[in-house]
Amino acid sequence: MSSHYEAPIREPLVTGEKSYHDISVDVGAPVLGKANKSWWIVFSIALVAFLWGLGCIIYTISTGIGVWGLNKTIGWAWDITNFVWWVGIGHAGTLISAVLLLFRQKWRMAVNRSAEAMTIFAVVQAGLFPIIHMGRPWLAYWVLPIPNQFGSLWVNFNSPLLWDVFAISTYLSVSLVFWWTGLLPDFAMIRDRAVKPFQKKIYTLLSFGWSGRAKDWQRFEEVSLVLAGLATPLVLSVHTIVSFDFATSVVPGWHSTIFPPYFVAGAIFSGFAMVQTLLIVMRKVSNLEDYITLLHIEYMNKVIILTGGIVSIAYITEYFIGWYSGSSYENYTYLSYGAATGPYWWAFWALITCNFIVPLTLWVKKWRRNIMWTFVVALVINIGMWFERFNIIVVDLSKGRTPSGWTMFSPTFVDIGIFMGTIGFFFVLFLLYARTFPVIAQAEVKTILKSSGERYKRLREAGKSLEGTATDKRTSQKDSFDAIEHEKHSGEIMLLLENVGEFDPTTQKKDHLQEINGIGPKTELHLNDIGIYSYQQISKMTKREYDLFDSISGSLRGRAERDDWAGQAKKLINK
Amino acid sequence: MNTMKSLIKILVLTVILTSFASCKKDSVPNYQYMPNMYAPVGYEAYSESKAFANGIEAQVSPEGTIARGHSLFEYENTTEGYNLAKETLKSPLDSTQVDLEKTKVLFDIYCAICHGVKGDGQGNLVKREKILGVPRYDDPARAITEGSIYHVIYYGKNAMGSYKNQLSEKERWEVVSYVLDLKQKLEGSAK
Numbered sequence: 001m002s003s004h005y006e007a008p009i010r011e012p013l014v015t016g017e018k019s020y021h022d023i024s025v026d027v028g029a030p031v032l033g034k035a036n037k038s039w040w041i042v043f044s045i046a047l048v049a050f051l052w053g054l055g056c057i058i059y060t061i062s063t064g065i066g067v068w069g070l071n072k073t074i075g076w077a078w079d080i081t082n083f084v085w086w087v088g089i090g091h092a093g094t095l096i097s098a099v100l101l102l103f104r105q106k107w108r109m110a111v112n113r114s115a116e117a118m119t120i121f122a123v124v125q126a127g128l129f130p131i132i133h134m135g136r137p138w139l140a141y142w143v144l145p146i147p148n149q150f151g152s153l154w155v156n157f158n159s160p161l162l163w164d165v166f167a168i169s170t171y172l173s174v175s176l177v178f179w180w181t182g183l184l185p186d187f188a189m190i191r192d193r194a195v196k197p198f199q200k201k202i203y204t205l206l207s208f209g210w211s212g213r214a215k216d217w218q219r220f221e222e223v224s225l226v227l228a229g230l231a232t233p234l235v236l237s238v239h240t241i242v243s244f245d246f247a248t249s250v251v252p253g254w255h256s257t258i259f260p261p262y263f264v265a266g267a268i269f270s271g272f273a274m275v276q277t278l279l280i281v282m283r284k285v286s287n288l289e290d291y292i293t294l295l296h297i298e299y300m301n302k303v304i305i306l307t308g309g310i311v312s313i314a315y316i317t318e319y320f321i322g323w324y325s326g327s328s329y330e331n332y333t334y335l336s337y338g339a340a341t342g343p344y345w346w347a348f349w350a351l352i353t354c355n356f357i358v359p360l361t362l363w364v365k366k367w368r369r370n371i372m373w374t375f376v377v378a379l380v381i382n383i384g385m386w387f388e389r390f391n392i393i394v395v396d397l398s399k400g401r402t403p404s405g406w407t408m409f410s411p412t413f414v415d416i417g418i419f420m421g422t423i424g425f426f427f428v429l430f431l432l433y434a435r436t437f438p439v440i441a442q443a444e445v446k447t448i449l450k451s452s453g454e455r456y457k458r459l460r461e462a463g464k465s466l467e468g469t470a471t472d473k474r475t476s477q478k479d480s481f482d483a484i485e486h487e488k489h490s491g492e493i494m495l496l497l498e499n500v501g502e503f504d505p506t507t508q509k510k511d512h513l514q515e516i517n518g519i520g521p522k523t524e525l526h527l528n529d530i531g532i533y534s535y536q537q538i539s540k541m542t543k544r545e546y547d548l549f550d551s552i553s554g555s556l557r558g559r560a561e562r563d564d565w566a567g568q569a570k571k572l573i574n575k
Numbered sequence: 576m577n578t579m580k581s582l583i584k585i586l587v588l589t590v591i592l593t594s595f596a597s598c599k600k601d602s603v604p605n606y607q608y609m610p611n612m613y614a615p616v617g618y619e620a621y622s623e624s625k626a627f628a629n630g631i632e633a634q635v636s637p638e639g640t641i642a643r644g645h646s647l648f649e650y651e652n653t654t655e656g657y658n659l660a661k662e663t664l665k666s667p668l669d670s671t672q673v674d675l676e677k678t679k680v681l682f683d684i685y686c687a688i689c690h691g692v693k694g695d696g697q698g699n700l701v702k703r704e705k706i707l708g709v710p711r712y713d714d715p716a717r718a719i720t721e722g723s724i725y726h727v728i729y730y731g732k733n734a735m736g737s738y739k740n741q742l743s744e745k746e747r748w749e750v751v752s753y754v755l756d757l758k759q760k761l762e763g764s765a766k
Contacts (some may be wrong), residue, residue, distance in 0.1 A: 136609075136611065139609070
């Protein structure tokens with residue numbers, strides 16, 4: 001009987017007969033393997049979109065903002081819409097990794113890595129817009145309070161746009177550190193599994209010499225918890241500050257105290273929708289269905305229902321206050337020609353449909369647990385949340401206080417091209433990430449394997465002991481060792497070891513014998529079984545030892561001699 | 576080996592840094608970062624411009640035009656004009672409009688270099704014998720009047736050039752008052 005108690009009502013978070021080794025293999029597979037054709041196709045498309053967007057950005061900066069569809073009334077449109085959209089998307093990652101960590105949500109572990117990656121890549125996209133929408137972006141460094149030769153001319157700290165600078169840059173750096181700290185044990189896993197020297201070298205550098213000692217793990221946990229504690233107020237404050245760009249203004253429709261929490265809820269709403277979009281594809285492509293299960297998708301859908309509900313309440317509140325305030329401008333913005341029936345009625349109703357009506361279907365358990373439908377809803381929410389920002393920015397600006405300033409906005413191909421470009425850039429980064437990073441925090445998933453793994457839950461329910469269940473014949477040598485074979489050849493093995501020397505694991509290090517031509521994974525395992533682990537031992541082999549080995553293994557006749565293992569081993573020692 | 580490597584690094588760094596430092600030359604204007612509004616779009620006074628035949632922005636106004644706040648000087652640049660001015664030209668300023676303290680500054684700047692601070696023809700240039708023959712204001716043979724002083728400031732006389740470009744009309748008349756004051760003082764000290 002296991003002493004661990006977990007409520008039987010909880011569904012397993014890791015399905016399949018997974019062992020610790022399986023997790024390493026499954027998570028390592030996309031990194032250690034080769035990219036397939038469809039990856040290259042999708043990557044090329046994303047790259048082309050990115051390059052096209054880059055061209056549009058260069059065109060904008062070199063020619064001027066006038067190539068966009070902005071006019072004198074509507075000075076913010078697609079640029080800030082996309083900025084807020086991307087920042088919003090970036091919020092789910094930190095929410096998943098920080099807030100859910102504080103709430104001890106175990107299901108977070110399979111999705112947090114990718115959600116954080118999404119955060120970082122989305123914030124990078126968002127970070128482009130404040131720069132490129134500047135008239136003179138090459139003077140962007142003036143937003144920083146740096147001592148200078150203009151009599152130390154400083155910035156005014158009263159503008160939310162400056163707070164944006166601090167918020168976004170802090171958010172990006174903290175998220176990056178949080179993400180990277182979590183990656184260390186996983187990079188170390190890849191480092192230890194990598195075979196190609198270059199790959200090994202890279203992951204050695206990336207993993208910062210992580211050795212997984214108890215003290216390391218203890219501090220790792222503390223740092224994660226502290227960072228989670230810091231990142232949580234950060235998530236709330238960053239999008240709050242973004243909402244201040246509007247809420248602190250005097251524009252009817254913008255000047256609203258509900259914006260900070262409403263924007264944050266919207267950010268989590270759209271962020272989770274994006275996580276769904278990405279993970280539903282990724283679990284399929286990277287064969288991670290056992291880790292990102294239907295349960296994860298359902299949990300995320302529940303967060304979407306919650307935050308979508310908060311956003312819907314905010315819409316209703318805005319409408320109510322528009323009427324209740326008695327301010328003719330507010331009333332006009334929301335109720336009269338402003339939103340629902342004005343020239344931008346389609347954007348308004350797109351918002352209501354995408355953000356309010358469609359997500360309501362997730363209340364139905366059957367649809368919430370339907371992966372295809374979840375994917376559709378997630379896409380629809382992404383579109384809807386884009387329209388939300390578009391509505392807030394463009395609709396409210398288009399009909400301000402003086403009717404003589406009323407106008408419409410229509411984007412140019414450059415506006416659209418830059419947006420497409422950021423989507424392309426995002427996917428370029430995400431696709432590269434999916435091929436080079438351990439996309440699931442395997443170290444964390446391993447901590448919940450025995451408590452929430454399907455196999456172990458079953459064993460516990462059946463009242464069986466978990467002792468020895470984690471052994472895997474690929475990692476437990478005792479299991480893979482064929483005792484009978486060993487017995488049969490014990491004399492020859494002893495003779496062989498006498499000549500090449502015993503391997504002492506306390507003082508010596510195991511070599512990667514597959515470096516030697518002619519030794520494959522199987523042969524290496526075989527050599528290890530016999531007790532040969534180092535180049536030193538192999539280098540001492542002569543004709544007699546080759547023959548001994550041949551007779552023990554019963555295969556590979558003369559192979560060792562032909563390949564000159566001893567000679568190769570000597571070279572490897574001297575290298 | 577390691578010291579060798581770090582030496583090379585230091586050397587490379589030094590070369591890079593000195594190459595940056597050597598970019599700025601005192602004989603030519605320094606480099607600018609993004610000089611967006613550094614060069615004027617409009618015409619600036621005294622600037623060169625290809626828009627005009629003589630290549631300069633400062634063009635002479637047409638003959639016979641009078642700018643607002645200015646008037647014509649109707650005495651000619653001849654001996655007759657000089658004599659006429661000597662007899663008939665009077666200062667438009669009354670005593671309240673002349674501050675001799677302030678006018679001293681104008682005189683010391685434009686006139687005293689030759690005529691001397693006291694108006695005795697002993698300016699610095701005369702003392703150093705750069706020029707000779709600067710008369711005293713109390714020279715009885717010249718018997719200068721306010722009209723003649725103004726005419727001389729305006730057109731110049733003999734070796735003296737015109738000062739109408741240095742002094743405005745009011746300043747000229749102020750200097751005239753100051754010269755007369757100096758003349759009086761010289762006559763007083765001579766007696």
